Amino acid sequence: MSAAALAQVPVVAPDDHHARLRGVTRIFGPRNGTGVxxxxxxxxxxxxxxxxxxxxxxxxxxxxxxDVLAGLSFPTAGTAEFEGKPITGVPAGVGVVFQEDASFPxxxxxxxxxxxxxxSGVDGAEIARRVDYALGFxxxxxxxxxxxxxxxxxxxxxxxxxxxxxxxxRLILLDEPFGALDQQTRLLMGDELLRLWRETSATVLLITxxxxxxxxxxxxVGVMSARPGLFIDVLxxxxxxxxxxxxxxxxxxGELTAHLWEKLRAESLKHxxxx
Amino acid sequence: xxxHILGPVLVxxxxxxxxxxxxLLVANSSLPSPLATFVEMGVLLRDPDFWKQAAxxxxxxxxxxxxSTVGGIALGVLLGMKRLAGQVAEPIxxxxxxxxKVTLYPVVLLIFGLGISARIAFGIMHGLIxxxxxxxxxxxxxxxxxxxxxxxxxxxxxxxxxxxVLPAILPQVITGARLGVSLCLLGVLIGEMxxxxxxxxxxxxxxxxxxxxxxxxxxxxxxxxxxxxxNGLLLALDRSRQP
Numbered sequence: 001m002s003a004a005a006l007a008q009v010p011v012v013a014p015d016d017h018h019a020r021l022r023g024v025t026r027i028f029g030p031r032n033g034t035g036v037x038x039x040x041x042x043x044x045x046x047x048x049x050x051x052x053x054x055x056x057x058x059x060x061x062x063x064x065x066x067d068v069l070a071g072l073s074f075p076t077a078g079t080a081e082f083e084g085k086p087i088t089g090v091p092a093g094v095g096v097v098f099q100e101d102a103s104f105p106x107x108x109x110x111x112x113x114x115x116x117x118x119x120s121g122v123d124g125a126e127i128a129r130r131v132d133y134a135l136g137f138x139x140x141x142x143x144x145x146x147x148x149x150x151x152x153x154x155x156x157x158x159x160x161x162x163x164x165x166x167x168x169x170r171l172i173l174l175d176e177p178f179g180a181l182d183q184q185t186r187l188l189m190g191d192e193l194l195r196l197w198r199e200t201s202a203t204v205l206l207i208t209x210x211x212x213x214x215x216x217x218x219x220x221v222g223v224m225s226a227r228p229g230l231f232i233d234v235l236x237x238x239x240x241x242x243x244x245x246x247x248x249x250x251x252x253x254g255e256l257t258a259h260l261w262e263k264l265r266a267e268s269l270k271h272x273x274x275x
Numbered sequence: 276x277x278x279h280i281l282g283p284v285l286v287x288x289x290x291x292x293x294x295x296x297x298x299l300l301v302a303n304s305s306l307p308s309p310l311a312t313f314v315e316m317g318v319l320l321r322d323p324d325f326w327k328q329a330a331x332x333x334x335x336x337x338x339x340x341x342x343s344t345v346g347g348i349a350l351g352v353l354l355g356m357k358r359l360a361g362q363v364a365e366p367i368x369x370x371x372x373x374x375x376k377v378t379l380y381p382v383v384l385l386i387f388g389l390g391i392s393a394r395i396a397f398g399i400m401h402g403l404i405x406x407x408x409x410x411x412x413x414x415x416x417x418x419x420x421x422x423x424x425x426x427x428x429x430x431x432x433x434x435x436x437x438x439x440v441l442p443a444i445l446p447q448v449i450t451g452a453r454l455g456v457s458l459c460l461l462g463v464l465i466g467e468m469x470x471x472x473x474x475x476x477x478x479x480x481x482x483x484x485x486x487x488x489x490x491x492x493x494x495x496x497x498x499x500x501x502x503x504x505x506n507g508l509l510l511a512l513d514r515s516r517q518p
Contacts, residue, residue, distance in 0.1 A: 096424075
């Protein structure tokens with residue numbers, strides 16, 4: 001250990017932190033105590049290449065947490081880092097998929113997917129190559145010339161994922177991306193997400209309210225309390241990297257989901273009763 | 276293709292038929308037959324004086340359309356960006372718009388005089404507010420996720436305005452423009468009918484005073500054709516951007 005330090009070789013710790021939150025707190029409105037304390041203080045270390053899900057009752061600040069990592073919102077207190085650098089704006093290398101349909105209706109599918117790349121100074125041939133790959137990966141090849149209005153909700157969400165994928169993000173943040181989809185589509189989209197995660201070796205942070213989704217997809221699941229959101233438990237799922245939606249028949253899937261619900265039940269009740 | 280044309284042709288035929296029936300029902304002199312009107316239209320279209328009047332109207336109309344479109348969009352964007360300003364302005368604009376503007380025309384005349392500028396101002400009074408309201412609402416209703424997506428894809432605020440906000444609000448702006456253009460024409464024509472010595476509106480009033488009903492109807496028909504063409508053009512523009 002000391003030898004490595006002397007040799008000035010960067011030491012990659014077994015838990016190589018990709019993104020780190022320390023004491024992150026977010027208060028909306030005035031800070032004199034009358035504002036809404038939405039989140040924190042929260043500590044979180046995202047390990048490079050892991051699939052981390054966050055579950056919690058509605059309004060617990062899950063989305064605020066994602067906004068802080070995406071550089072769309074700044075913590076009232078605490079620090080946020082991505083790849084060792086403080087987050088001061090939208091960091092390069094971070095991609096976000098939102099819950100709402102964010103595909104642009106005035107652009108065709110391929111133009112939607114190429115949209116971000118065309119503003120980033122990547123040359124035309126490379127854009128064409130990456131767009132082609134992303135369309136193929138998300139099963140959108142046949143719809144390249146179609147417009148979002150002609151596609152189903154699930155297909156439009158694929159367009160948004162492809163649009164993020166072409167930017168080659170090292171950290172992918174997903175804010176309830178399948179919340180608006182039906183159960184079967186959600187399971188299949190979960191498989192796509194796992195495939196994408198394996199292929200790109202990106203770190204994934206998934207915000208979800210679906211416990212089964214979190215139990216099936218993640219390496220680790222963070223359980224948040226009712227507002228102000230705090231992590232009350234972090235669960236290791238122990239799934240192999242090479243997994244898909246068929247693990248729902250594994251007994252551990254049921255145990256994990258049950259464990260998450262046990263942790264969340266009291267918190268969800270708090271939210272329901274408005275306390 | 277045949278199907279596309281069949282509908283409008285049928286509507287026009289029914290209209291002509293109803294017109295003819297109405298013509299036979301009422302006294303001959305107050306409602307000329309379609310045939311008499313079309314004959315008069317032919318005469319008018321070959322009359323250089325008609326084209327002089329039409330040029331006057333066209334000039335006032337064009338200036339009113341350009342000014343109310345540019346002004347309406349600019350005002351709408353401004354009010355849409357400043358939420359508070361928009362909330363204050365909306366009821367004022369809606370109420371202002373529901374006023375019968377023709378009663379204010381004497382005031383407009385006193386301010387702008389009897390020339391073309393009064394008619395342009397009156398056209399703008401009609402066309403500006405709908406465009407402002409449509410543009411403002413389009414911006415207020417813009418899905419927040421569009422701006423957030425633009426931000427996470429690293430767009431600057433200029434790129435966001437040009438590449439995201441503008442195309443997103445365009446359909447509603449075009450709808451507003453369709454309304455604004457036809458209302459501009461209305462304003463200009465009313466202006467000409469009440470206090471002017473030239474323009475198509477004046478021609479209509481003058482013919483009415485002479486009891487020359489074929490001319491009244493012929494001019495009305497020509498104006499209607501122009502208004503429909505302008506509307507059709509904007510509609511085609513709107514459709515051309517979508518599959």
